[in-house]
Amino acid sequence: MRIGVPAETAALETRVAVTPETAKKLVAQGHYVLVQTGAGVASSAPDEAYRAVGAEIVDAATALGAELVLKVRAPAVDELAQMKAGATLIGMLNPFDVEGLQRLAAAGLTAFALEAAPRTTRAQSMDVLSSQANIAGYKAVMLAANHYQRLFPMLMTAAGTIKAARVVVLGVGVAGLQAIATAKRLGAVIEASDVRPAVKEQVESLGAKFIDVPYETDEERECAQGVGGYARPMPESWLQRQRAEVAKRVAQADVVITTALIPGRPAPTLVTEEMVRSMKPGSVIVDLAAGRGPLGPHGQPGGNCPLTVPDQVVSAHGVTIIGHTNLPAMVAADASALYARNVLDFLKLIVTKEGQLQLNLDDDIVAACLVTHAGELRRRT
Ligand code: NAD
Numbered sequence: 001m002r003i004g005v006p007a008e009t010a011a012l013e014t015r016v017a018v019t020p021e022t023a024k025k026l027v028a029q030g031h032y033v034l035v036q037t038g039a040g041v042a043s044s045a046p047d048e049a050y051r052a053v054g055a056e057i058v059d060a061a062t063a064l065g066a067e068l069v070l071k072v073r074a075p076a077v078d079e080l081a082q083m084k085a086g087a088t089l090i091g092m093l094n095p096f097d098v099e100g101l102q103r104l105a106a107a108g109l110t111a112f113a114l115e116a117a118p119r120t121t122r123a124q125s126m127d128v129l130s131s132q133a134n135i136a137g138y139k140a141v142m143l144a145a146n147h148y149q150r151l152f153p154m155l156m157t158a159a160g161t162i163k164a165a166r167v168v169v170l171g172v173g174v175a176g177l178q179a180i181a182t183a184k185r186l187g188a189v190i191e192a193s194d195v196r197p198a199v200k201e202q203v204e205s206l207g208a209k210f211i212d213v214p215y216e217t218d219e220e221r222e223c224a225q226g227v228g229g230y231a232r233p234m235p236e237s238w239l240q241r242q243r244a245e246v247a248k249r250v251a252q253a254d255v256v257i258t259t260a261l262i263p264g265r266p267a268p269t270l271v272t273e274e275m276v277r278s279m280k281p282g283s284v285i286v287d288l289a290a291g292r293g294p295l296g297p298h299g300q301p302g303g304n305c306p307l308t309v310p311d312q313v314v315s316a317h318g319v320t321i322i323g324h325t326n327l328p329a330m331v332a333a334d335a336s337a338l339y340a341r342n343v344l345d346f347l348k349l350i351v352t353k354e355g356q357l358q359l360n361l362d363d364d365i366v367a368a369c370l371v372t373h374a375g376e377l378r379r380r381t
Contacts, residue, residue: 001031001067001068001355001356002031002066002067002068003026003032003033003034003066003067003068003069003070004034004036004058004062004063004065004066004068005023005033005036005039005063005069005070006036006039006060006064006069006075006079007036007037007038007039007060007063008039008071008073009076010072010073010076012311012325012326012329013072013329014042014043014329014330014332015042015072015328015329015336016039016042016072016336016340017070017071017072017090017336017339017340017343018033018035018055018070018340019040019043019045019336019337020045020049020050020052020053021337021340022341022343022344023035023050023053023054023055024053025344026344026347027055029351029355030355031355032056033050033055034056034058034066035050035055035057035058036057036058036059036060036062036063037057040336042332043332043335044332044333045333045336060079060082064079064083065082065083065084066087067084067087067088067357068087068088068357069087069088069089069090070090070091071089071090071091072091072092072336072339073091073092073093074091074092074093074094074100074104075089075091075104077103080103080104080107083107083109084108085107085109086109086110087108087110088109088111088112088350088357089104089109089111089112090111090114090343090346090347091111091113091114092113092114092115092128092132093111093112093113093114093115093371094113094115095113095115095116096263098377101113101371101372101377102377104372105372105375105376106375108374109372110357110359110374111370111371111372111373112346112369112371113369113371114128114342114343114346115128116368116369116371117129117346117365117368117369118228118365118368119228119229119230120364120365122365123365125341125342125345126342126343127342128339129174131335131338131339131341131342132328132335132338132339133173133259134174134175134178135327135328135331135334135335136175136178136259136327137174137175137176137177137178137179137181137182137257137288138178138182138331139327139330139331140179140288140322141167141182141183141186141255141257141286142182143286143324143327144167144183144255144257144286147284147313147320147322148165148254148282148283149282150165150254150282151165151187152164152165152167152186152187153165153186164187164188164189165183165186165187165188165254165255166188166189166190166252166253166254166255167183167188167190167191167253167254167255167256168190168191168193168250168253168255168256169183169191169192169193169208169256169257169258169259170192170193170194170256170258170259170260170270170271170304171193171194171258171259171260171261171270171288171304172192172193172194172199172203173194173259173261175259175288176194176257176259177202177206179257179259180208181206183255183257184206184207184208188255190208191208191209191210191211191249192208192209192210192211193210193211193213193242193246193249194231194260195226195234195238195242196224196225196226196231197224211242211246211249212245213241213242213245215238216237216238216241217235217237219235220234220235220237220238223238224238230262230263231260231261231262232262233262233265233268239268242270243270246270246275247272247274247275247278250271250275250278251275251278251279253279254282254283254284255284255285256271256279256283256284256285256286257285257288258270258285258286258287258288258289258303258304258305259289259304260289261289261292266293266294266301267289267293267303267304268304269293269302269304269306270304270305271285271304271305272306273297273307273316276305276316276319276321277317279317279318279319280318281318281319282318282319282320283319283320284319284320284322285305285308285319285321287302287305287308287321287322287323288303288304288327289303289304290303290308290309290310290311290322290323290325291303291310291311291323293305293306293308294306296308296309302323303323305321307321308321308323309323310323310325311323311324311325346365346369349363349366350366359373
């Protein structure tokens, strides 16, 4: 089969869907791997590395015109125009973007959005949300440490003692857990909050303190269980109590890392402007929900903090607020390595041993990821 690997064209996107490592495996399986020239350069994979494993270096039209196209992000309109009706597309296609999916359907593509895979044990090796969130959590701490004008660890020196940084992590899914682990390795003192009670044990096992906000009604308890492992919007009564508890911690924090998301909905506001005002000068917020929250005072969607500006580092009330929306792309080589392995594992579900595409809708992962087929949207959003 001819497998196309176009260069990504989205702004600030540096990842690539197939690395020389996975290209080698695809070639060994008998496929023609057509990599657009320069596609891997930003993730440290030059054309020669692909050539060395038997891939062909081609132009954009050839890569996009393949029978199977592997991408990181959804194709732009001009890329779609170069794709063939009936072709198969795999990528992070944003399953909640109905207009985007309609464009894919109109182009006659069979498209799989890998973010829609269920959070099950069998799907773990192709779970792009986890592989990329893990990297985002790590990078969030690196960025915070870089912008924070003090040290993370406690240091006792001949010139005096330096206190450990206090880090607060809000939202403890995959990214939040990695942020806690990374901040811990740097010597910070960490507190964390999440709506899901199951998280408490994980937080404590990483050596951080869980900010307890007890559930007072059946509705609160039920919402906190979430659905499919994901959070659901919590009742306002609980959110108010959470805000009160979080506010106390944020006022004392040196670094706040927010990662709270609810699939298909705006990210919840956890750090209000008033809380930012209460923070110490020189504190840092890294908002991983940047661009996914309600509209902020600057006229763009904020994140878990309304003052966050997507893809910018801003200063408000003496606090640095970091709003990069694509942290994995800042660790392009490893983010691509993990993503490409996720893609390779997913291919095992839709490519037969003979190298033919098959659409087995009895497979729950295939059925969940399929977003368009035969000109139609397949997924209710
Ligand atoms: P996510 O990115 O969707 O959300 C990040 C975190 O924000 C979640 O922990 C969520 O509970 C939390 N959150 C939402 N609203 C909040 C609020 N108001 N206050 C505080 N926190 C809030 O999460 P994710 O990293 O994609 O993980 C989602 C779930 O999937 C988790 O339960 C995780 O354990 C599970 N998971 C399972 C597997 C698997 O079994 N294969 C793999 C990865 C993740």
